[in-house]
Amino acid sequence: MRRSVLAGPVLDVAPKLLGTVLRSTSDEGAVAVRLTEVEAYDGPNDPGSHAYRGQTPRNAVMFGPPGFLYVYFTYGMHFCMNVVVGPENKPSAVLLRAGEIIEGVELARIRRGQPAPQKSVLNQVRPGPVNKRPAADPDRDLARGPARLCVALGIGREGNGADLLAKDSPIRLLDGPGYDGVPSTGPRVGLREAADRAWRFWIPNDPTVSPYRPHVPKKRS
Template identity: 45%
Template sequence: MSATPDHRPEPPDASDPRAFLVVPARVWYSREVHAVARDLLGAYLTSRSPDGDVTLRITEVEAYAGADDPGSHAYRGRTSRNAVMFAEPGRLYVYRHLGLHHCLNIVTEPTGSPSAVLLRAGEIVEGVDLAWRRREAVGVVDSERQLARGPARLAVALGLDLRANGADVTESGGDIVLHRQQAVTLPTHKSGPRVGVSGSGGEGNRFPWRYWLTDERTVSAYRPAYRSPTSTDAP
């Protein structure tokens, strides 16, 4: 029996930025790392758990180009730590920075080409209370703006750590999934040097590979590298 007019679903609200979201297929991530990095701006990443869901709107990212990038974990080849970067695109590469903080990256380009996009900052648009509790459990939170401002805070707010390494963000029913507008105009954004990358990979004129939404309050503050020139702090 066909539905009566009284039972027809309401059409999507065109004013709601999340009304027409889709889950990009794996081939979408198989593109050149900078194209994916820019297209991730404004996309939504949702982390589902028994405690509830938290959704983040991505506002800042950094691109890392594998063997061609001295700032990348994969610059010197495959290791047990960076193995996910060599896997199929659309997977999460999670690593621990300085033994303290977790950083989330999305693998790009075809399998075997170890490029990835670091998620640097975002705005929590769903599950704010849960994100706040997670952040308070590990430190002080002074404003909602700070909930996911910076890669370590972002990982905590989403409740993700090394257990998420290798997770597939292309599965709509998965615990970690990315959504974006199906037809999207690249939002107004800026680019500049990556944050905290030491050695030759930190040369901003050669690697202005940080991208962020213009005038977005959740974008993290720029800081130069503070470790020795031989160290690598990014994927």
């Protein structure tokens, strides 16, 4: 992945990240995902962006050069991560929402507390009407959603500011197989502001894409 590609407008860059690979290496081993779903956030032009009201210690990475990782903590329990894009001092970012594990699936299962899939007698091929439809692959959920994606890759607060294009970085963004089809688009997930903008991009019919959930206002008691 070239930094010049990531320096383009966020709505151009976001769909280009589909099919690229994010690989994280630690003492535990390496896990890599093929990205299948992303969301674009356009800084000061976007009320849904963390950079909408200017620079803070939390979002400072977004104001730097493209190709760096912006990690934030949300809801008091989850980490989410973004690729910083666009020119320096133009704080745009692409939220990484979901991906398919293509390396290190065993380590990803451990991190997500998910056992290896077991073969069921019901899922074996049998003649006649007693044959059952195979169960859904549980591995599809390992990185299905932005918080799960961070957990599967072992990325937390310490990943904030990582240079994704540096060869010696423990977290790297690689070209991967890419995606040359037409991505699906729709509204971003769970936003209170600018929720109607169709700035979420995903690979159509990919089972690892996360379900859409609109923002639900909290009711005051």
